[in-house]
Amino acid sequence: MKHMLEMIDYSVGVVMMVVFAVIVFGIMNTLFMALYERTFEFGVLRAIGTRNGALRGLIVREAAALAVFASAIGIVLGALLIYIGSIYGMNLTGVEFAGTTFTEGIHTVFRIRQFLFYPIIIILFTMLVSFYPARHATRTSVSRALQRSF
Amino acid sequence: MDTVEKLIVTKNVRRDYRSDSVVVHAVRGIDLTIEKGEFTAIVGPSGSGKTTFLNLISGLDTPSDGAVFLKEREISSMSGNELSDFRRDHIGFVFQAYNLIPVLTVEENVEYVMMLQGVDKEERHERVSKMLEKLDLRGYEKRFPPELSGGKQQRVAVARAMVAEPDIILADEPTANLDSHTGAALLDMMRQLNRDNNMTFLFSTHDQHVLEKAGRLVVLEDGKSVRDEVKS
Numbered sequence: 205m206k207h208m209l210e211m212i213d214y215s216v217g218v219v220m221m222v223v224f225a226v227i228v229f230g231i232m233n234t235l236f237m238a239l240y241e242r243t244f245e246f247g248v249l250r251a252i253g254t255r256n257g258a259l260r261g262l263i264v265r266e267a268a269a270l271a272v273f274a275s276a277i278g279i280v281l282g283a284l285l286i287y288i289g290s291i292y293g294m295n296l297t298g299v300e301f302a303g304t305t306f307t308e309g310i311h312t313v314f315r316i317r318q319f320l321f322y323p324i325i326i327i328l329f330t331m332l333v334s335f336y337p338a339r340h341a342t343r344t345s346v347s348r349a350l351q352r353s354f
Numbered sequence: 355m356d357t358v359e360k361l362i363v364t365k366n367v368r369r370d371y372r373s374d375s376v377v378v379h380a381v382r383g384i385d386l387t388i389e390k391g392e393f394t395a396i397v398g399p400s401g402s403g404k405t406t407f408l409n410l411i412s413g414l415d416t417p418s419d420g421a422v423f424l425k426e427r428e429i430s431s432m433s434g435n436e437l438s439d440f441r442r443d444h445i446g447f448v449f450q451a452y453n454l455i456p457v458l459t460v461e462e463n464v465e466y467v468m469m470l471q472g473v474d475k476e477e478r479h480e481r482v483s484k485m486l487e488k489l490d491l492r493g494y495e496k497r498f499p500p501e502l503s504g505g506k507q508q509r510v511a512v513a514r515a516m517v518a519e520p521d522i523i524l525a526d527e528p529t530a531n532l533d534s535h536t537g538a539a540l541l542d543m544m545r546q547l548n549r550d551n552n553m554t555f556l557f558s559t560h561d562q563h564v565l566e567k568a569g570r571l572v573v574l575e576d577g578k579s580v581r582d583e584v585k586s
Contacts, residue, residue: 248453251414252514253442253470255435347415350449 208304220322224329231330235267235337246341247349256342263341267334268327275323283319286312360426361522361554362388362411367420369406369577380406382577383420388522391552393545395564398574404558405526407574411556412445412524413437425521442470446515448525452507454499460510461486461495467518485517489543505536512540516547522554529561538563 239246249259289312296306369381381403388394396404409415410422413429422429425444432440447453454463464485465478473481486492489509499507508528515523525544529537545567547553557564565571573581 244453245455248449248455250438251412251441251447252467253438255438257435258470345415347409350414350453 208301224325227326228329228333231267231271232333232336235263235334236340239263239337239341243341243344243349247344247346250342250346251350259342260335260338263338264331264334267338268331271327271330275326279319279323283314286314290314359390360387361390361424362386362556363423363426364411365421365423367407367410367417367422369403369410369415370418380577381410381417384574384577384579386572386579386582388554388556390521390554391548393548393555393567393569394572395557395559395568395570396572396574397558397560397565399560402574403577404574406577408524408526408556408558412447413441442467442518444521446518446520446523448508448511448515448523448528450527450530452499452504452511452531454507454510454514456499459496459498460491460502463499463510464513464517467514471518481517482513485513488547489513503536504532505540508532508536508540509543512544512547516553522556525555525557527559527561528557529559529564534563537561541567 246259250256254262291311293309293311295309297308299306364384364386366383366385367381368379368383371378371380384403384407396407398404406415410417411424413422413424413432416430424440427440429437429440441447455466458466461479461482464482468478468481482495486495489512491506491509491513494502494506494510499510502510508531511528512523515525523544528544529540532540541563544555548555557568559565569585571581571583571585572579573583
């Protein structure tokens, strides 16, 4: 049973890595789309005197704020699901898994790691990946960014 | 003795764009001097190089050849941050499509450049208040740009350009998106600011109202200056 639980932990770790990879690409894609739509606005900010470093900082802080907001929603929804799972559980009596037969239902439990560690990782990842689109936004020439008008 | 300050001097400035094997000569060697207090219009048909020339003057684009001097400093010698600071402190922009930040209120839009300059909050509010009063925008401080008419948005853009007290205001077809009455009123207001504050304005335009009010006309054709006329 101990080996089986270790295996489950290991496979959960692998799944989490894949999930994080998907999240990272998702965040980067979302940020790129959001920044692309605002190329013109960033062009205006740079034209009237915003330094590139300040603009990059603005974009990274905005991404961090979005990540904090999204994590807060995720934490609330996750806590709610775990709470429901801890009360009602899942009846697996008689189900055999990896040579072991469940004799009672299973119930979800709160783990502080899930509510602290993962959100922090997500926020840090978001800030990290936002550097690339932020850099891209400041490398576009101002005159090109303003092509719609000036 | 000549005591008039030369704000902008361009010397044989050129700008070429390359696309695959095609080279487009957008600006073909323009020499121009703009002095403090001028109210100058750059005119010419579409594709004559007006916008490109304004981009070069403001440091938003880099010349392929020649030199642009702003307040006796050659802009191609400046780093990116120096150029940003220079634009922030010396140039005000008025764009054809207003280009206000939609998520900021009118007063936040106007005070933005002063925030970049590090002006303290009290002085910022005082200057914003005076500028909005001057441009007849009192009562609109807390409104967001999309809630305003085109004419009011353009007045906010002028307020943003002027409040930081730049040496020159560059305006790319500022009346193009306005009806003739609103455009004429905006021009009268700019002309008044030019006379009262000795503020320098440089427009690109083909609006007849602007041409009538301009103190000097620089005509561009095919990227060259073909006429430079100072009106009495």
